Amino acid sequence: MSFANIKAIAFDADDTLWVNETLFRDAELEFCKLMKDFMPEDECNERLFEMEMKNLPMYGYGIKPFTLSLIEAAIQFSKGKVSNTTISEIINIGKGMLEAPIELIDGIDETLKYLSTKYRLVMATKGDLLDQERKLIKSGLEPYFHHIEIVSDKQPKHYQKLVNHLDIFPGEFLMVGNSVKSDILPVLEIGGHAFHIPFHTTWEHERVKDPVEHPNFKELKEASEMLQIL
């Protein structure tokens, strides 16, 4: 694999630049504790996932859709018996997530600092722009990025649009992310390069079973490995 042609590198944001999954997993645990009078915790977890999947096509990704799904789930799981106090607590779980401090992924700061001197870096995320921009500013990583690319989904056609937008060819594009399904496979499909850096927990919905075999692909353990490669 040669990187001589790479002109722009896009980084996924959540769980690639900073910890995010953990926020959602913690919120789900907190929610299922609030539901414990109505439903055992493991059943709550399972049914909450179903609720999120049902609402995903209409709501999209992010903390606000998640909060709405929690409220809908609370009413459904309690058969209409959940108290206003508990619903207020759920709203506050969501607000707490929006205000949570940023925890950077190991080695990401030094890696971006170096790469930004050699390549055009963009942040590519399917989250909510207001949230993601706020997180980027809080993270202190903003100076390394040329701009943010918000994509409504991460299918091949969305990456093709992104690459067109950057005015480069797919072979000049490298995507770095923690999700094989969203960050790796669709990029390889359009002829781009992709590095996978797994995050310790990955959302059930994002899991892909088979390991990737592709000349344009690399699996890394840590962001700082890029310092040797690029």
Added chain:
Amino acid sequence: MSFANIKAIAFDADDTLWVNETLFRDAELEFCKLMKDFMPEDECNERLFEMEMKNLPMYGYGIKPFTLSLIEAAIQFSKGKVSNTTISEIINIGKGMLEAPIELIDGIDETLKYLSTKYRLVMATKGDLLDQERKLIKSGLEPYFHHIEIVSDKQPKHYQKLVNHLDIFPGEFLMVGNSVKSDILPVLEIGGHAFHIPFHTTWEHERVKDPVEHPNFKELKEASEMLQIL
């Protein structure tokens, strides 16, 4: 005012391309009817506006933040007495808004069709990308636009970013929108051109009192007036 230099035209989306305000006003009416046992309708309207303003910095714009504010308001206005049934109805008000059919603003289709042959057109919106992209596709206007620019807010610095991103100078940029505060003043401030096309109802938060006087500014009654000017 000369338009010979204009290279790109950005259109605001909601209430410039399609009707949107009306959806929110109708939803507020419906909400205040649900609250009528707890609070008179005019007080409800006023206090709901306060709730939306309080949450705006954290939640941003769009239907999902609005729905969360409605739920929070229902609990507050009812002093914790609102039923789960009513909260479910509020969630469904939000979902109904997300699925509402698109009603185009008069003359917008023919105007964009013509302008797209002469200029690079972009849609510039501070809404939620998933919602806005879905509306753009449903509207049938997508083929006229080069791409969507999502801005987290519409202050001068955000327009400066947009103009940089388009690789043009501010004097080569024209913004068209229904909000003097969001679409006109910040664009004039960075040296761009701006056309104001008022929508019949404009959100209280967006109102500006003084009429605009500026060589780069024009007030239009209808989108199709652009066919004569550009």
